[in-house]
Amino acid sequence: MKGSTARDAVLDQLQALMFAVRGRLHQALREEAGRGAPTLTPLELRLLMGLGRRDSGLTQAELVQRSGRDKAQMTRLLHGLEQRGLVEREPDPADRRRLLLRLTADGRALRDTMEARRRRLVAGLLAGLGDDEVQQLGVLLGRLHDNLGPSADER
Template sequence: MRKSNDKVNHLEKNPEEGALDLIHTVMHQYRSQQYQVLRDGPHDVTHMESKVLSYFGHHPGATQSDLARKTGRDKAQLARLIKGLRDRGLLAGEADETDRRNTRLTLSDAGQSVQRALQQQARRLNAKAVQGMQPEEQRELLALLNRLKNNLDA
């Protein structure tokens, strides 16, 4: 039997070529494990739906237009997401008192429950990811990742 030559999922010899690929792989693992909790739970929430819930959890009373400005996402896509979340009872809406054309959105009790589950799972996964690392190693990792981010921001 021939030995498999799988180079796709291995870090290249040159770290300059593989750092972002590895970060992408780690983020894929993180998201997969985080959203498995929601897929297997009573709400079956997608990645984009969780982002919408998170936004309104951090910005209660914001509007769909606020979300569109913040994310740059297509308004029609966001309208469908928000409608679906409202239909499932995860988002609640109330007409804006000064402009009845706008709806102010907040998390419902069920939406807050989903948000808490996401936050708890994020904390568990963060702890799992740095398991076995000394505090100094964790600080060094954060410093290096911030350096990558700053390099890309420049």
């Protein structure tokens, strides 16, 4: 890369790393589908993982806000996950007019499997780095994210 600086190379390295990690997640999704798990897109997996972090459930509006996706896209994603038996809607005990989205037993099982795979991926990715280096990396990545500022959807 003639004329390239270390600063220019950082973006290339970040893109290559993101592409490699995404490829590994795609591979894991394909392997789980080969074992009989429902086929998921990476976006559906993110939604499944997010729902799995909140046992009390989330409303569709909360999911839209957290994901940055629009309402129509979220409706389609949730419908697909419901059709495959991974997500269910239940009335909110605090306000029966609201529906909470929760993982079904099958959804929790798939989420747990994919979380274990994600942890193995992270362990391999961070192998050879000390705790201080991992903490420093987290701080630096956070600063890079902050430097981007809000996206158009977040304004």
